[in-house]
Amino acid sequence: MTTMMPITTARYRRGEMHAFQAADSTFMYLVSAGAVFALDDAATNVLARLDEREMPHTELVSALVEGGYAEADAEELIRELRLVQGIVSDRVGRAPAPTAPPADFPLQALVLNITNQCNLACTYCYEFGADKIATPAGKPKYMTIETAKISVDFLLEQSKERKAVHITFFGGETLMNFKLLKEVVLYARGAAAAKGKTIGFSLTTNATLLTDEIIAFLSDNEIGVTVSMDGPPELQDKHRVYKNGKGSYAVIEPRLRKLIANHKTRAITARVTLTEGVTDVVRIYRHLKDEIGFHEVGFAPVTSAEKRAYSLDEGGMDSVLAQFHELADEWLDYALRGQMHGFTNVSETIGELLQGVNKSHPCGAGLGLLGVGPSGDLSPCHRFTDADTHTLGHISTGIDQDKREDFLSRGHVEAKYDCQSCWARPLCAGGCHHEAFVRYGDTGHANLHYCDWIREWTDTCLKIYGALSALNPEFLERFAERKALS
Amino acid sequence: MKHLRPVNRKAQRIEASITAAQASSDQPSTEEDIVALQQAPRPHVPMGCTLSFSPGWEVDAGGGTAGLCQPVERDIYDCYVTCFWPVQVPDHVNYSPDWASNCAVATKDWRNLDLVFP
Numbered sequence: 001m002t003t004m005m006p007i008t009t010a011r012y013r014r015g016e017m018h019a020f021q022a023a024d025s026t027f028m029y030l031v032s033a034g035a036v037f038a039l040d041d042a043a044t045n046v047l048a049r050l051d052e053r054e055m056p057h058t059e060l061v062s063a064l065v066e067g068g069y070a071e072a073d074a075e076e077l078i079r080e081l082r083l084v085q086g087i088v089s090d091r092v093g094r095a096p097a098p099t100a101p102p103a104d105f106p107l108q109a110l111v112l113n114i115t116n117q118c119n120l121a122c123t124y125c126y127e128f129g130a131d132k133i134a135t136p137a138g139k140p141k142y143m144t145i146e147t148a149k150i151s152v153d154f155l156l157e158q159s160k161e162r163k164a165v166h167i168t169f170f171g172g173e174t175l176m177n178f179k180l181l182k183e184v185v186l187y188a189r190g191a192a193a194a195k196g197k198t199i200g201f202s203l204t205t206n207a208t209l210l211t212d213e214i215i216a217f218l219s220d221n222e223i224g225v226t227v228s229m230d231g232p233p234e235l236q237d238k239h240r241v242y243k244n245g246k247g248s249y250a251v252i253e254p255r256l257r258k259l260i261a262n263h264k265t266r267a268i269t270a271r272v273t274l275t276e277g278v279t280d281v282v283r284i285y286r287h288l289k290d291e292i293g294f295h296e297v298g299f300a301p302v303t304s305a306e307k308r309a310y311s312l313d314e315g316g317m318d319s320v321l322a323q324f325h326e327l328a329d330e331w332l333d334y335a336l337r338g339q340m341h342g343f344t345n346v347s348e349t350i351g352e353l354l355q356g357v358n359k360s361h362p363c364g365a366g367l368g369l370l371g372v373g374p375s376g377d378l379s380p381c382h383r384f385t386d387a388d389t390h391t392l393g394h395i396s397t398g399i400d401q402d403k404r405e406d407f408l409s410r411g412h413v414e415a416k417y418d419c420q421s422c423w424a425r426p427l428c429a430g431g432c433h434h435e436a437f438v439r440y441g442d443t444g445h446a447n448l449h450y451c452d453w454i455r456e457w458t459d460t461c462l463k464i465y466g467a468l469s470a471l472n473p474e475f476l477e478r479f480a481e482r483k484a485l486s
Numbered sequence: 487m488k489h490l491r492p493v494n495r496k497a498q499r500i501e502a503s504i505t506a507a508q509a510s511s512d513q514p515s516t517e518e519d520i521v522a523l524q525q526a527p528r529p530h531v532p533m534g535c536t537l538s539f540s541p542g543w544e545v546d547a548g549g550g551t552a553g554l555c556q557p558v559e560r561d562i563y564d565c566y567v568t569c570f571w572p573v574q575v576p577d578h579v580n581y582s583p584d585w586a587s588n589c590a591v592a593t594k595d596w597r598n599l600d601l602v603f604p
Contacts, residue, residue: 027493035494036496042489080489084500084504
């Protein structure tokens with residue numbers, strides 16, 4: 001009988017992780033799982049030793065014994081670290097990663113582009129600007145109620161066993177088709193109730209068309225509102241302009257105050273696009289949160305090809321990140337006092353870190369989420385609406401499974417070579433499909449232009465998470481139910 | 487766990503699964519343990535080896551015949567005679583020295599080639 005003998009002695013090395021310090025403790029963020037563990041001194045000691053070089057089991061045990069640990073304790077420590085894969089042996093290979101995306105993933109949300117028309121002409125717009133991929137020529141400008149109703153039925157049908165589904169209204173300027181929105185909400189409530197499901201709604205708007213009637217409807221129907229807005233007048237009016245070039249701040253300011261005063265059932269969020277010259281993150285945050293009264297404010301750099309006039313350059317990004325850190329520190333101070341801070345960029349990441357998400361894809365596009373254009377064309381998300389290159393079927397005929405599989409296979413993090421050595425990939429997964437397409441011409445390309453930024457930001461959020469887990473763990477529980485707002 | 491404190495949901499699930507696994511089995515030594523065929527370097531298995539014991543049913547590890555290390559027409563007999571590798575074919579060197587002794591002329595006596603029970 002042949003016995004299989006080890007050919008060499010197993011040597012240990014650190015598992016794939018990002019170690020960080022917070023509140024005088026050491027933590028490890030394990031990349032294979034998205035798990036966060038706090039380490040005691042002994043475990044920290046082992047990782048420090050293995051950081052210098054790989055060590056065989058016996059040598060590691062003796063080193064720990066020399067350092068004052070009992071042998072049984074040393075064995076137990078190594079065992080714990082091995083079981084969570086904080087340390088790995090060179091003799092055990094990586095478990096095979098899942099490959100094909102699930103073909104029958106139940107739908108959770110639809111984004112209805114109820115119109116592709118807009119009353120503003122923001123210079124950086126991804127739908128109408130220099131980098132647009134939409135091909136709306138010859139297609140309907142407004143969604144019809146028939147298309148909308150079929151979409152609602154489609155969502156309820158395709159959500160399979162899910163109990164809760166969501167519809168986001170989007171544009172163009174969403175409120176240019178408010179009449180339809182109203183009808184859809186009423187219809188969808190009835191249809192969902194008939195199937196025993198709950199349904200939630202939200203919309204994104206530029207706020208120029210808000211009226212008392214609309215605000216009352218949104219509040220009565222618990223519709224979440226995200227306002228695209230760039231800050232105080234001189235920043236808002238830099239890019240967010242009417243077709244004649246006139247700024248929109250003066251028009252929206254009184255409407256926003258009414259919205260925030262009278263819409264009491266859902267959080268009102270501002271979503272800021274950072275561009276060349278619009279990088280005063282702290283000032284923008286103070287204005288929108290303290291002076292206007294938004295509950296939350298989130299920031300994202302503009303999506304653009306590399307050298308548009310409004311693109312953020314490296315200097316701009318550095319300044320943005322420095323200010324993000326200032327707000328992040330403030331977020332932690334609030335959290336330690338048990339108070340919610342309104343800086344969305346931290347809150348979102350904390351919610352994901354609490355769960356320990358480990359994403360196969362950067363977002364739900366093409367999985368639990370689809371976009372529907374005014375014509376009824378399906379797309380991975382609202383950013384691909386009306387783009388013939390990216391349709392994933394039609395609302396009347398259903399999802400084109402081949403196209404969907406192609407989209408999901410490209411976008412899978414395992415298909416992105418550059419991501420394989422990055423510790424931030426469980427959260428990032430290569431970044432926005434649409435941004436990748438605009439930058440690199442391929443939805444499956446990793447968004448390499450912001451890797452350093454993502455890693456630095458993830459590290460910051462991990463430190464906040466670690467500090468809270470030590471000093472105010474109950475506060476973290478508030479993020480257990482948080483859903484992505486974008 | 488004594489030295490590691492799980493601080494998010496995923497870490498708690500890992501700890502729970504480890505605790506459950508330990509509760510249901512004795513703890514063997516962690517030194518030199520081997521997990522299935524996951525260790526490296528992997529044992530060398532020729533791509534051509536058949537997965538089946540029955541003659542006339544030779545497929546490679548991928549389920550086809552392209553990867554067989556002998557041409558499919560000569561298949562199992564060449565494995566028997568020439569190959570030392572102890573896999574799932576009758577093996578002249580190790581296990582079944584007499585497998586072909588009743589088969590003087592393959593075209594006439596091939597029915598005498600039997601299954602092998604290791």
